[in-house]
Amino acid sequence: MTTTAAPATYWQPDGECMDREELAQLQLERLQSTLSRVARNVPFYRTRFDEIGFDPDDLRSVDDLRRLPLTEKRHLIDAYPYGLLAVPLREVVRLHGTGGSGSNAIVMGYTRNDIKTWSNLTARTLVAGGVTKDDVVQITFDYGLLTGAFGVHFGAERLGASVIPSSSGNSKRQIKIMQDYKTTALVATPSYALHLAETMGAMGVNPNALSLRRVLVGGEPWSSETRRRIQAELAVTATDNYAVSELMGPGVAAECLERQGLHVNEDHFLVEVLDPRTLEPVPPGGRGELVITTLTKEAFPIVRFRTRDLTSLDFAPCPCGRTSVRVRGIEARTDDMLIVKGVNIFPSQIEAVLREIDGETAPRHQLVIERRHALDDATVLVEVSQSVFFDEVRLQAEFRETVKRRLAAELGVTLEVKLVQKTTMDDVAAKGRVVDLRRA
Amino acid sequence: MLTIRNLDVAYGAVTVLRRVSLHVNAGQIVALVGANGAGKTTLLKAITGLVRPRGGDVLLDGRSILRAGTERTVALGCSLVPEGRQVFGDMTVRENLLLGAHVQLRRGRRDEVREDLARLFAMFPVLERRERQLAGTLSGGEQQMLAMGRALMARPALLMLDEPSMGLAPLVVKDVFDAIVRISRAGSTVLLVEQNARAALKVAHRGYVLETGRIVLQGTSEELLANQDMQRAYLGRDPGAEMERRPS
Numbered sequence: 080m081t082t083t084a085a086p087a088t089y090w091q092p093d094g095e096c097m098d099r100e101e102l103a104q105l106q107l108e109r110l111q112s113t114l115s116r117v118a119r120n121v122p123f124y125r126t127r128f129d130e131i132g133f134d135p136d137d138l139r140s141v142d143d144l145r146r147l148p149l150t151e152k153r154h155l156i157d158a159y160p161y162g163l164l165a166v167p168l169r170e171v172v173r174l175h176g177t178g179g180s181g182s183n184a185i186v187m188g189y190t191r192n193d194i195k196t197w198s199n200l201t202a203r204t205l206v207a208g209g210v211t212k213d214d215v216v217q218i219t220f221d222y223g224l225l226t227g228a229f230g231v232h233f234g235a236e237r238l239g240a241s242v243i244p245s246s247s248g249n250s251k252r253q254i255k256i257m258q259d260y261k262t263t264a265l266v267a268t269p270s271y272a273l274h275l276a277e278t279m280g281a282m283g284v285n286p287n288a289l290s291l292r293r294v295l296v297g298g299e300p301w302s303s304e305t306r307r308r309i310q311a312e313l314a315v316t317a318t319d320n321y322a323v324s325e326l327m328g329p330g331v332a333a334e335c336l337e338r339q340g341l342h343v344n345e346d347h348f349l350v351e352v353l354d355p356r357t358l359e360p361v362p363p364g365g366r367g368e369l370v371i372t373t374l375t376k377e378a379f380p381i382v383r384f385r386t387r388d389l390t391s392l393d394f395a396p397c398p399c400g401r402t403s404v405r406v407r408g409i410e411a412r413t414d415d416m417l418i419v420k421g422v423n424i425f426p427s428q429i430e431a432v433l434r435e436i437d438g439e440t441a442p443r444h445q446l447v448i449e450r451r452h453a454l455d456d457a458t459v460l461v462e463v464s465q466s467v468f469f470d471e472v473r474l475q476a477e478f479r480e481t482v483k484r485r486l487a488a489e490l491g492v493t494l495e496v497k498l499v500q501k502t503t504m505d506d507v508a509a510k511g512r513v514v515d516l517r518r519a
Numbered sequence: 520m521l522t523i524r525n526l527d528v529a530y531g532a533v534t535v536l537r538r539v540s541l542h543v544n545a546g547q548i549v550a551l552v553g554a555n556g557a558g559k560t561t562l563l564k565a566i567t568g569l570v571r572p573r574g575g576d577v578l579l580d581g582r583s584i585l586r587a588g589t590e591r592t593v594a595l596g597c598s599l600v601p602e603g604r605q606v607f608g609d610m611t612v613r614e615n616l617l618l619g620a621h622v623q624l625r626r627g628r629r630d631e632v633r634e635d636l637a638r639l640f641a642m643f644p645v646l647e648r649r650e651r652q653l654a655g656t657l658s659g660g661e662q663q664m665l666a667m668g669r670a671l672m673a674r675p676a677l678l679m680l681d682e683p684s685m686g687l688a689p690l691v692v693k694d695v696f697d698a699i700v701r702i703s704r705a706g707s708t709v710l711l712v713e714q715n716a717r718a719a720l721k722v723a724h725r726g727y728v729l730e731t732g733r734i735v736l737q738g739t740s741e742e743l744l745a746n747q748d749m750q751r752a753y754l755g756r757d758p759g760a761e762m763e764r765r766p767s
Binding site for chain 2: 100101104105107108109111112115116136137138139166170190191192195196375377
């Protein structure tokens with residue numbers, strides 16, 4: 080991939096390129112006032128602080144935050160709808176939600192200041208991805224309770240771009256709008272961006288003839304292969320951004336045109352990376368679960384929120400000039416984490432290894448874990464084509480060994496590998512990618 | 520430029536400042552607002568070494584000045600314009616200003632002082648007009664400008680102003696705050712301590728709200744002016760009540 084020489088432009092250079100020492104002071108000040116405020120205004124936090132005998136006045140350094148309990152998604156659900164608001168409802172000017180009205184619904188409130196901050200942070204996201212006030216931005220996220228569409232929308236307006244709230248669905252109409260309105264920047268989930276590319280193909284639309292030059296993706300994890308395809312098939316630069324609805328929505332972290340990790344808006348969010356098992360900090364740069372504390376939210380501040388997203392932090396300076404730490408792309412979620420023979424493994428790691436070996440897409444596969452004589456016994460079933468299966472026994476054995484070796488290198492634990500035919504896979508695939516029989 | 524971290528100050532058993540953290544960036548005006556008795560003046564005294572904090576640190580350009588002592592703090596570039604102006608009434612405006620330049624004069628830098636004076640008069644034409652007048656005959660607003668001018672003659676890196684609007688008529692307050700903006704534009708960094716929150720935040724880049732010795736709010740001036748707690752407590756507005764009063 081050739082790196083586009085990016086003009087160094089920022090939306091809020093004071094915040095994005097802040098001297099690290101000044102940032103540390105600012106984070107401390109903001110953390111101190113956030114904790115004082117939640118202790119005063121939110122019974123949930125007051126009770127939890129009291130339980131461990133923590134007085135917010137005692138927080139003297141950012142590291143003291145580690146003494147505080149983590150906030151889990153279920154705490155937010157329990158507080159439905161307004162239990163965690165830190166301001167009276169009349170000061171809230173916007174409400175978003177996740178999980179609809181189901182049993183896992185969460186309501187997030189925003190004050191006028193929160194909306195302004197949010198708009199600035201999504202404007203940062205857009206500018207980092209190469210969008211300017213002269214762009215025509217088509218937003219294909221769903222305009223509804225979820226945070227994505229409105230979050231990016233307000234940022235794009237603040238930036239001064241021309242915003243098309245085309246919302247989700249109706250791909251042919253989206254493409255027509257893209258052609259007629261001369262859309263230059265598309266905001267979409269990666270899978271929807273690919274779907275639009277495919278639909279264009281079916282419609283006989285030539286992507287090179289469009290005005291489109293930037294795609295900002297969000298809403299779901301994507302592989303470097305997906306990025307490559309979006310960039311190639313739509314003839315654009317595609318950048319990633321990281322949203323956490325509970326904390327704000329989009330605007331938490333975003334890629335710059337270097338496309339080497341996502342810059343965290345550290346003047347508004349304090350990030351920690353914890354080992355998901357011990358909940359202790361990982362060594363600098365180590366992989367673990369991302370835990371985030373809001374530093375400026377007025378209506379809905381959250382202390383040490385477990386995102387369940389697994390990543391690592393990159394403290395190396397970025398050529399773009401932003402001084403913020405970068406999170407590497409979110410690869411997996413702790414919800415998917417399995418412990419096999421005492422080692423944390425993720426189904427996505429297995430998929431990544433198979434994809435590397437086999438080319439563009441990973442073959443169908445399934446991880447089966449059993450317990451034999453109190454020991455974990457894990458086998459990966461990998462589908463191979465008819466020809467490989469019958470023709471070349473030696474080739475088959477070699478392939479099996481390669482997969483086994485590469486998996487062991489990636490996971491740090493040896494799994495059995497079994498090659499199966501399509502028909503066998505058809506039979507077992509319905510059980511999902513992971514079959515854990517240890518609990519049975 | 521100025522960084523205060525976890526500052527605790529107590530007079531005997533009475534805690535006056537509790538874990539105060541704030542910072543002032545070079546070239547900015549930072550407002551510290553709060554009611555009478557919130558601890559604002561104590562904070563200035565701690566910065567200038569007039570009271571010894573119980574804990575925490577005060578850094579000027581990254582170096583602790585906590586144990587520097589008042590004289591050294593001034594020599595390092597922190598100038599304080601105290602509350603109530605305190606100009607020398609039976610001295611002329613010019614004499615008052617030259618007092619501010621005594622360090623420079625002692626070092627024999629007469630030319631520099633002359634230049635500083637010319638620059639100052641360009642910034643405060645009223646002081647030039649009253650150059651030979653006794654300071655005691657100036658109006659309150661003029662005295663405030665003289666006090667600020669005197670502090671500027673020491674070429675401070677950081678100018679701290681304690682309640683510059685106190686006791687001044689609203690129109691004069693505006694003059695004084697306009698002067699503060701001019702001082703800032705001329706390159707000085709300003710820590711502005713004020714009860715008049717609205718006036719202070721209108722000229723400041725950022726602000727902190729001190730309440731019974733604690734920083735309870737901080738942010739850009741724009742954020743603070745829009746903050747509803749701030750409006751209720753310090754800006755004389757209750758947006759919620761206003762909404763309810765509004766006929767439907």
